[in-house]
Amino acid sequence: MKAWLKNSFANILEYSGLNAFKRWLRQNSVVVLTYHGVIPRELIKNGEHLFEYRNVVTQEDFEQQIRFVRSRYIPLSVKDLFEVIGSKRKRVSRPYILITFDDGFENNYKYAFPVLKKYGVVGHFFLTTDFMGSQKMLWTEEVNYRIMHTHRKKLHLVIDGHAHEFTLRTVPEKEHASIRLRKILKLQRRSVIEEVLEELRQQTDDVATDELAPDRYRFMSWDQIREMSQSGMIFGSHTTHHFLLNNLTAREVEETLAESKRIIEQETHEACEYFSYPNGEKENFSERDTRILMQLGYKCAFTQIPGFNEPDFIPLRRYALYRINISYFMSLPIFKAIIAGTWIH
Known part of the structure; x- marks a missing residue:
């Protein structure tokens, strides 16, 4: 509507x-x-x-x-x-x-x-x-930020033994990928989330998280x-x-x-x-x-x-x-x- x-x-x-x-x-x-x-x-x-x-x-x-x-x-x-x-x-x-x-x-x-x-x-x-x-970033925020800011066109992540591919060519595709990945991770054990986060950081190493907008991300x-x-x-x-x-x-x-x-x-x-x-x-x-x-x-x-x-x-x-x-x-x-x-x- x-x-x-x-x-x-x-x-x-x-x-x-x-x-x-x-x-x-x-x-x-x-x-x-x-x-x-x-x-x-x-x-x-x-x-x-x-x-x-x-x-x-x-x-x-x-x-x-x-x-x-x-x-x-x-x-x-x-x-x-x-x-x-x-x-x-x-x-x-x-x-x-x-x-x-x-x-x-x-x-x-x-x-x-x-x-x-x-x-x-x-x-x-x-x-x-x-x-x-x-x-620092909450893990959910970091997942979203890295996906939205990377110049990579695809991600390949193994989550609890299952392979997942995420396409990132356009802004709508990035938004969909962020929602999908966070939804998957919210059902996983903490150890799995931490493993996936580390792999995500490696695959999006073009993203600098020290340049965050302070009014959006800084904590009290x-x-x-x-x-x-x-x-x-x-x-x-x-x-x-x-x-x-x-x-x-x-x-x-x-x-x-x-x-x-x-x-x-x-x-x-x-x-x-x-x-x-x-x-x-x-x-x-x-x-x-x-x-x-x-x-x-x-x-x-x-x-x-x-x-x-x-x-x-x-x-x-x-x-x-x-x-x-x-x-x-x-x-x-x-x-x-x-x-x-x-x-x-």
Whole structure:
């Protein structure tokens, strides 16, 4: 569907009152939004590199979105989540909303944090702790970056004993190859992913990862994190390394959850009680992982499974809470419809 047609339809949903009706039906439910990066429009590289910004929103759009949710929803801190949904007070007139960020990019501090402060909204930031203060790349980001920037026309990779070929002649072919390779790797053991990454680096040795766009790829420093924490922002774990929990043994899961929690508490002097699953789809975590989270003292965990958290089910799903991902190609009318539930994302 063309963009203008999508926006026209989304505007109909807003001005017809359907979005408002859906919000009314969802009184007392909790909508959780996921962001990754926030960057001013002028700093986003368009053209062949736009695919790298698919999980980024512009600072201008982000401010519009926060202004809107401030007027139509009740912004909530996860610290108050279980008290609010467990209270016996009368129904509220609007749904609750939580704003979350995954990974820990520095653009969260530079461009999202000022907007959140301006509108009095608490942000929840899930940190990949080994990367804080660095410009190292998450493995998923490195796969994408190397494929999108190499001048090679083909890749030949052996993954867990199976040969795969990836054609890279055009930008669409590169995008398809990136999606396909990351999808395959997300189902592999950590050791397999590391082997494939090393082979990918050798086959794309024309790509220099020391020339990364800092506003896109640099991570927050601990000084920045402490400043945000002192201003009321909340920090949780996103593992130490961003390997998906289904890539790991039980021992590796326990180690990364315990270590990331320890580091965040040491650096912020605040309890780290909340977790966000890397990738966060239903195949990326299991009951094994929720048991470990509980044993380590995490109070809840967020998936990337789209949906709305109804109050009666939140205590039952506290380690598998739904979230809605907010991406670059989302206009304000579509954003309004998606978070109201009138538009399937």
